[in-house]
Amino acid sequence: MTDTTASPAQRRALYELDDELTELRALARDIAQREFRDLALDWERNGEFPWRNIALLAETGLLGVALPERYGGGGGSWLHAAVVLEELGASCYTTAMAALGELGVQTxxxxxxxxxxxxxxxxxxxxxxxxxxAICMTEPDSGSDLSAMTTTVREDGDSLVLNGRKTLISRADVAQVFVVFTRFADDAGRRSIGAVLVDRDTPGLQVAERFSTLGGEGLYGVVFDECRVPAGNLLVREDGFRKMLHAFNGQRCLNAAISVGIARGANDAALEHARSRVAGGQLLGSHQGIRWILADNAIQIEAARLLVHRAAAQASDGFPRRYESAVAKTFANEMALKVTDNTLQLFGGHGWIDEVPAERYLRWARYGPLGGGTPHIQRNGIARHLLGEL
Ligand SMILES: Cc1cc2nc3c(=O)[nH]c(=O)nc-3n(C[C@H](O)[C@H](O)[C@H](O)COP(=O)(O)OP(=O)(O)OC[C@H]3O[C@@H](n4cnc5c(N)ncnc54)[C@H](O)[C@@H]3O)c2cc1C
Structure with missing residues (x-):
């Protein structure tokens, strides 16, 4: 089995990226700023999946950076994925969200x-x-509490038959394969949850309603009605709930990397504005109150990035660990809300205009604390860890 956890050298280099990761960051930043940033609002407005950007990420090796070379990937780790997603988050939310599944937990x-x-x-x-x-966990009556999930799968000869309804599913309109969290019908245990792969064209799978969102991308309902897949599509059953929660730490870690990117993109825009806008007869960046906002933003971003890199670099058994991911996610999500709000304020009334790069960052930052397990749920997990209850 290929190990996608970071090398010992990468673990040591927590405070400074090594040469390979520095080059990766430069490549991702260049592409994101040159190709994605200026069109970010257009992608949000047209609501289309950014195929063009995904093709570019694939061509440059960024999309498969954390997959082994024998499957066409770059042989990198979660740290590689986090570095790329920070850059995407800093320039284009739509593209970061589009690439999250390929760089993250599903694959x-x-x-x-x-x-x-x-x-x-x-x-x-x-x-x-x-x-x-796509990844299908959330149901109309089971979000934070996955154990309340009612989607079931039953064995029937050489097939598995799924029934249930999922909601708020990203990219269901374009996905070729769905990783579906489900309960095993013949197992009464509370933790009888595992996962099954379902190809898009499987009879009984229906992509239902589309919800318009604050971030512009569509979220979808997905219905499984006597949806029959080959038994070989079983992804995890034995110890399935623990394994899928372990895998989900990857999503937490990468969601946090996107939050860091969003905050950094916002503060970069704030710095540019502070260098050019005159108020009260002097540059905005000359006012002490404004300088402290910029400095506070930077402090928060740096701290969040270190937590994200720590969580990514300390992956073991294939995935980041729960405690480090939960700490990184909670801090980075809440940090991004604060930094992007500070940034909008620094633009004054002009920040309210959508062409000015301030309001978009505030909207983008709102995703982090909603997807991948909310800060409440992370805090519950952190407290359980601290109290030795896990
Ligand atoms: C942009 C976006 C993309 C998404 N993409 C996907 C996807 O691809 N696949 C997928 O499966 N899901 C996806 N989701 C859904 C997301 O994972 C859920 O919305 C999330 O898990 C929360 O579940 P919920 O909405 O049902 O909220 P609830 O579980 O109903 O929670 C409501 C509020 O109560 C709080 N709360 C709940 N339980 C507790 C508790 N025990 N203690 C304290 N507070 C609590 C929560 O923190 C939250 O603030 C996406 C969501 C968003 C916003």
Whole structure:
């Protein structure tokens, strides 16, 4: 099994990226700023999936950076994925969200828990930008509390048959494969949850309603009605709930990396404004009150980035660990809300205008604390860890 955890050298280099990661960051930043940043609002407005950007990320090796080379990837780690997603978050939320599944938990769950046949079927297409993976956990009556999930799967000869309804699913309109969290019908245990892969064209899978969102991207309902897949599509059953929660730490960590990117993009815009805008007869950046806002933003961003890199670099058993991911996510999500709000204020009334790069960062930052487990849920997990209850 290929190990996608960081090398010892990368672990040591927590405070400074090594040469390879520095180059990766420069490449991702260049592409994101040159190709994605100026069109970010257009993607939000037209609500389309940014295929063009995904193709570019695939061509440059960024999309498959954390997949093994034998599946067309770059052989990198969660740290590589976090570095790329920070850059995408700093320039274009739509693109960061589009790439999150390919760089994150869906594909890594297939890599670590899937059969070789599954890996060969999906992963080269993911690295090449042809296969988009959706993840289906949330249900109308089961969000934070996954154990309340009612979607079931039953065995029927050589098939698995799924029934249930998922909601708020990203990229369901374009995904070729869905990683579906489900309860095993013949297992009464509270933790009888695992995951099954469902291809898009499977009879009984229906992408239902589309919800318009604050970030512009669509979220979808997905219905499974006697949806029959081959038994070989079983991704995890034995110890499934623990394994899928472990995999989900990857989502937490990368969601946090996007928050860091969003905050950094906002503060970069604030710095540029502070250098050019005159107020009260002097540059905005000459007012002490404004200088302290810029400095506070930087302090918060630096701290969040270190937490994210720590969580990514300390991955073990294939995925970041729960405590480090929860700490990084909570801090980075809340930090991004504060920094982007500070930034909008620094633009004054002009910050309210959508063409001015301030309001978009505040909207983008709102995603972090909603997806991937809310700060309340992270705090519950952190407290359980501290009290030795896990
Ligand atoms: C942009 C976006 C993309 C998403 N993409 C996906 C996707 O691709 N796939 C997917 O499966 N889901 C996705 N989701 C859904 C997301 O994972 C859920 O919204 C999230 O898990 C919260 O569940 P909920 O909305 O049902 O809120 P609830 O669980 O109903 O929670 C409501 C509020 O109560 C708080 N709360 C709940 N339980 C507790 C508790 N025990 N203690 C303290 N506070 C609590 C929560 O923190 C929250 O603030 C997405 C959401 C967003 C916003």
């Amino acid at each position: 890594q769950a297939i890599l670590h828990y899937g059969s070789e046949e599954m890996r060969e079927r999906y992963l080269p297409g993911v690295a090449a930008g042809r296969v988009i993976c």
